[in-house]
Amino acid sequence: MKSNLRLRLDGISKSFGATRALKSVSLEVAAGEVHALIGENGAGKSTLLKILSGAHQSDAGTMELEGRPYRPSGPLDARRRGVAMIYQEVNLVPHLSARENILLGSESSTFGWIDAGASRDRAREALAALGYGHFPLERAAMEFSIAEQQVIDIARALLAQPRVLVMDEPTSSLTRSDTEKLFAVIARLRAQGVSIIYVSHFLEECRRTCDRYTILKDGETAGAGAMKDAGADTLVALMTGRPVTALYPAGLREPGPVVLEARSVQSPPRVESASFRLREGEVFGIAGLIGAGRTDLLRALFGLDAAAAGDVAVFGKPAGWATPRRRWSEGVGFLSENRKEEGLMLNLSIQDNVTLTKLETFGRLGWISRKRQAAAARRWTGELGVKCRGVDQDVVELSGGNQQKVALARLLAHPARILLLDEPTRGIDVGSKAQVYEIIGRLAAEGKSVVLVSSYLPELLGMCDTIGVMVRGRLVAVRPRGEWSEPELLRVAVGNE
Amino acid sequence: MTALVRRILGKAGPFIGLVLVIGLFSIPAETREHFLTFHNFKIIFTQTVIVSIGALGMTLIIVSGAIDLSVGSTIALTGVVGALLIQRGWGAAATTAAAVCVGGGVGFLNGSAVAFLRMPSFIITLGMLGIGRGMAKWLADNQTVNFDFSPINGWMTTSNPSGAELPAGVWVAVALAVVTSLVLRKTVFGRHVFALGSNEAAARLCGVATVRLKIVVFAVAGCLFGLAGIFQLSRLRVGDPTVAVGLELDVIAAVIIGGASLNGGVGTVLGSIIGALIMSVLRNGSQQMGWPNYFQEIIIGLVIIVAVFLDRFRRGGKA
Numbered sequence: 001m002k003s004n005l006r007l008r009l010d011g012i013s014k015s016f017g018a019t020r021a022l023k024s025v026s027l028e029v030a031a032g033e034v035h036a037l038i039g040e041n042g043a044g045k046s047t048l049l050k051i052l053s054g055a056h057q058s059d060a061g062t063m064e065l066e067g068r069p070y071r072p073s074g075p076l077d078a079r080r081r082g083v084a085m086i087y088q089e090v091n092l093v094p095h096l097s098a099r100e101n102i103l104l105g106s107e108s109s110t111f112g113w114i115d116a117g118a119s120r121d122r123a124r125e126a127l128a129a130l131g132y133g134h135f136p137l138e139r140a141a142m143e144f145s146i147a148e149q150q151v152i153d154i155a156r157a158l159l160a161q162p163r164v165l166v167m168d169e170p171t172s173s174l175t176r177s178d179t180e181k182l183f184a185v186i187a188r189l190r191a192q193g194v195s196i197i198y199v200s201h202f203l204e205e206c207r208r209t210c211d212r213y214t215i216l217k218d219g220e221t222a223g224a225g226a227m228k229d230a231g232a233d234t235l236v237a238l239m240t241g242r243p244v245t246a247l248y249p250a251g252l253r254e255p256g257p258v259v260l261e262a263r264s265v266q267s268p269p270r271v272e273s274a275s276f277r278l279r280e281g282e283v284f285g286i287a288g289l290i291g292a293g294r295t296d297l298l299r300a301l302f303g304l305d306a307a308a309a310g311d312v313a314v315f316g317k318p319a320g321w322a323t324p325r326r327r328w329s330e331g332v333g334f335l336s337e338n339r340k341e342e343g344l345m346l347n348l349s350i351q352d353n354v355t356l357t358k359l360e361t362f363g364r365l366g367w368i369s370r371k372r373q374a375a376a377a378r379r380w381t382g383e384l385g386v387k388c389r390g391v392d393q394d395v396v397e398l399s400g401g402n403q404q405k406v407a408l409a410r411l412l413a414h415p416a417r418i419l420l421l422d423e424p425t426r427g428i429d430v431g432s433k434a435q436v437y438e439i440i441g442r443l444a445a446e447g448k449s450v451v452l453v454s455s456y457l458p459e460l461l462g463m464c465d466t467i468g469v470m471v472r473g474r475l476v477a478v479r480p481r482g483e484w485s486e487p488e489l490l491r492v493a494v495g496n497e
Numbered sequence: 498m499t500a501l502v503r504r505i506l507g508k509a510g511p512f513i514g515l516v517l518v519i520g521l522f523s524i525p526a527e528t529r530e531h532f533l534t535f536h537n538f539k540i541i542f543t544q545t546v547i548v549s550i551g552a553l554g555m556t557l558i559i560v561s562g563a564i565d566l567s568v569g570s571t572i573a574l575t576g577v578v579g580a581l582l583i584q585r586g587w588g589a590a591a592t593t594a595a596a597v598c599v600g601g602g603v604g605f606l607n608g609s610a611v612a613f614l615r616m617p618s619f620i621i622t623l624g625m626l627g628i629g630r631g632m633a634k635w636l637a638d639n640q641t642v643n644f645d646f647s648p649i650n651g652w653m654t655t656s657n658p659s660g661a662e663l664p665a666g667v668w669v670a671v672a673l674a675v676v677t678s679l680v681l682r683k684t685v686f687g688r689h690v691f692a693l694g695s696n697e698a699a700a701r702l703c704g705v706a707t708v709r710l711k712i713v714v715f716a717v718a719g720c721l722f723g724l725a726g727i728f729q730l731s732r733l734r735v736g737d738p739t740v741a742v743g744l745e746l747d748v749i750a751a752v753i754i755g756g757a758s759l760n761g762g763v764g765t766v767l768g769s770i771i772g773a774l775i776m777s778v779l780r781n782g783s784q785q786m787g788w789p790n791y792f793q794e795i796i797i798g799l800v801i802i803v804a805v806f807l808d809r810f811r812r813g814g815k816a
Contacts, residue, residue, distance in 0.1 A: 304701070323706075327704070328704040329704075342698040342702055344696065345700065347763060356705070410703070
């Protein structure tokens with residue numbers, strides 16, 4: 001191990017004002033190793049990555065790259081020395097071509113004129129190293145799928161011939177099959193001797209792809225070792241600092257009468273046909289690949305997208321196709337998968353976010369009693385354990401998990417009796433996930449009904465009473481949870497029925 | 498230290514700016530005697546009325562995430578309409594009501610186009626800037642519209658120019674500012690405007706009627722611009738179709754200096770009014786210092802940039 005040590009971090013500390021983000025963190029990565037960096041949100045992963053990439057400088061501690069001191073002055077310097085970053089969100093210039101994106105900032109040129117031949121060769125070569133030599137180089141970046149855009153992003157990073165490649169949550173927006181392709185890319189890079197630091201919330205992925213792991217908790221190294229010696233439970237226990245015996249609340253519920261019925265719902269282009277019944281106190285799961293139309297179905301049901309045919313009955317009454325406003329008044333609530341773009345008003349206060357759907361109830365003739373509004377927000381954020389300075393704090397300042405709880409608090413404050421939840425645990429840490437599961441379980445026990453769309457199969461199997469699968473716009477195979485297993489869900493989702 | 502400076506800037510940023518500007522002109526010997534007097538501030542307040550009332554409407558629009566470039570044209574159009582109606586013997590109240598309606602109508606058209614055609618407000622109102630100005634010139638037959646007398650003439654002056662009372666226009670602006678501020682902070686409508694500007698998709702998801710809201714915001718702002726047109730008429734005592742060219746930029750500058758974000762979701766009425774006052778004080782002070790006109794323009798340009806820079810700083814780099 002010592003001989004082929006690629007990157008060594010020792011005693012790295014960093015404070016922001018009075019907050020100590022990192023306390024003497026150590027990390028060792030060998031050449032050609034895929035190293036998992038695991039930790040809950042707020043554990044200090046981002047800060048460590050920023051120090052690695054030169055965006056921040058550490059207060060104390062040393063870093064060595066291939067035996068030489070490494071202290072990058074900025075991201076460009078880090079890249080020049082051989083440490084490249086792949087961020088969670090794809091970082092491309094949408095209107096430029098794949099080739100231009102790959103070469104952006106390091107164009108082959110003579111007196112400022114781009115050398116077309118050399119550019120093509122270099123871009124082609126970088127893509128070929130990832131197994132994507134066939135990509136159309138002159139197509140605009142925005143015309144590629146998200147997964148393909150990520151490949152372009154990685155190809156750009158490869159151009160600098162990095163010794164260490166840092167990947168921050170690279171699979172969070174990928175489908176399962178695209179994830180497999182990414183793993184193939186990672187395997188190729190490893191074979192070429194690139195060291196990879198792999199940051200992900202998905203422990204199964206880390207266990208599959210990574211050789212070794214380092215766990216951060218509260219800014220300190222909580223554990224490190226070889227992945228093959230560690231079980232998922234061990235990792236979770238190290239991350240959370242407590243053994244997670246039951247992540248999912250035991251659900252022995254007695255579903256009541258039908259509260260929501262969808263009949264042959266169509267919403268082009270993604271939803272071809274979907275019918276299901278949701279009962280009182282039931283958690284109904286919808287599995288499926290990304291792009292299968294799950295989100296689109298929820299959006300059509302909630303009136304965010306237009307539906308072309310079919311009908312919906314809410315609490316037995318034909319509800320027709322309406323606006324979100326009407327759905328809220330019928331007692332239906334929606335949690336968007338896209339917290340930042342659609343879920344929350346980030347630069348408004350927690351209080352405004354939680355109460356927006358029912359502002360008119362906090363006063364008379366359109367005037368709002370801020371006191372009553374704040375009291376309602378306090379009650380529900382308290383109930384969900386949102387960590388904040390007060391309900392007048394802006395949502396943008398909260399962590400991802402707490403933001404999600406604010407979005408959930410809105411549904412509870414309304415109060416909605418039918419909850420359409422689209423990926424409610426996306427991008428939040430394990431501890432917050434457990435809390436979200438507990439909340440959903442409690443709501444169902446109180447007689448609320450939940451439609452849960454999730455790409456995370458253990459979550460569906462753990463939470464739902466009934467699960468259906470969306471396959472290319474059709475909702476098929478609606479069965480009780482007992483008849484499902486993870487492989488079976490996958491088999492149906494990829495269309496092998 | 499940085500955090501403390503940020504907190505202070507956040508609480509009182511524009512206000513500190515106003516105090517600084519006033520202080521600046523109170524020190525030099527050339528202006529000391531005349532600048533810091535009630536009489537001079539009476540002039541400053543009176544000169545700020547039109548931009549302030551415009552800034553109230555613009556605050557609504559900018560907080561909702563839009564912009565309106567047709568303010569100057571709307572003011573000219575409503576001024577001309579007012580003058581024509583006075584010519585036909587309309588009383589002050591009826592004329593004002595008509596001008597407010599015309600302004601509201603222009604805003605309604607702006608808002609409807611933005612909401613239904615789903616086009617950027619910048620483009621729609623850039624078009625309206627031309628349309629409104631053209632209409633004003635058409636109605637006025639390309640010349641000023643003169644009239645003998647109207648009580649409106651007295652709204653921007655006082656019977657005794659050196660007396661202690663302020664013109665009616667100042668009080669109207671103050672009252673409207675208080676009302677607009679309360680509406681923005683304490684009503685369902687106001688909070689919906691903030692939600693719309695902060696994140697339109699999220700607002701729609703939460704059941705805010707975004708299409709209707711956009712139209713109402715532009716229409717209400719248009720009413721305020723119409724009223725500003727009447728005060729413009731009161732000041733000039735003629736209907737001039739070429740008046741207030743570029744005034745929209747002053748109005749937008751006032752709102753931005755006051756701390757609003759062009760991205761929407763951020764802004765206060767008090768800030769916008771202070772922004773308008775800062776510009777008036779700068780103009781007034783520069784004149785008293787005997788600085789040439791171009792110098793004032795340069796200073797005001799710099800103030801806009803510095804104000805937005807400080808605002809970014811206090812938000813920790815996020816604009």
